[in-house]
Amino acid sequence: MKKNIYLYLFIFSALICLYLAVRGSKMSVVNTARIQSLEGKVENLKDSLQQSELRALEMQYFSLENNDDALAYYDHLELENPTRYISDKLLETNESQGDNPLVPYEGMQNDFKINKIKVLNHKWILADFSDGMYWGEILIRYELKDDLGVDFTLIDQLLYTRSN
Structure with a gap:
C-alpha cells in the first residue's frame, strides 16, 4: 500500500511538473510576442517623437x-x-x-x-x-x-x- 501511495504521489508530481513546464513555455511564447509588439510600438513612438521634435524646432526658427x-x-x-x-x-x-x-x-x-x-x-x-x-x-x-x-x-x- 505504501508503494502505491508513493507511486501515485510521484505520478501526480510528474503531472504537475509537466503542466508547469508546458504552461511556462506557452507563457514564454506569449510574452516574447508581447515584447516584440511593444518594441515595435516603441520604435513608432521614437519616430513620432523625432518628427515632433523636428516640427518644434522648425516652429522655433522664427523666434x-x-x-x-x-x-x-x-x-x-x-x-x-x-x-x-x-x-x-x-x-x-x-x-x-x-x-x-x-x-x-x-x-x-x-x-x-x-x-x-x-x-x-x-x-x-x-x-x-x-x-x-x-x-x-x-x-x-x-x-x-x-x-x-x-x-x-x-x-x-x-x-x-x-x-x-
Whole structure:
C-alpha cells in the first residue's frame, strides 16, 4: 500500500511538473510576442517623437529666443529675457480704454485686444487680436530703445471674415 501511495504521489508530481513546464513555455511564447509588439510600438513612438521634435524646432526658427544675431542687439541692455519684456510692453497697450491703439479696426462685439504674441526677431512682432467673436492678425515693427522704452509701428493687418 505504501508503494502505491508513493507511486501515485510521484505520478501526480510528474503531472504537475509537466503542466508547469508546458504552461511556462506557452507563457514564454506569449510574452516574447508581447515584447516584440511593444518594441515595435516603441520604435513608432521614437519616430513620432523625432518628427515632433523636428516640427518644434522648425516652429522655433522664427523666434527671437533662437536667433543669436537678433539677441546681440540687446546685449548692451542687460535684459534677462528680451522676448518677455517686449511682449509685456505690447500687452500694456491693451490697458487703454477701447480698442487697442495698434489694431486699426473697431471692435464689433467688444473692444479689439491683442491675445497672442510672437516676437520674430529684433524688429518684428506677429500678434493675434480678437473682440471675442471676430479676430485677426497684425504685423508690428518695434524698436527697443536704450532707456528700455519700446516704440511700436503697425506694418500690416488682417481681419478674418466670419463665414457661417
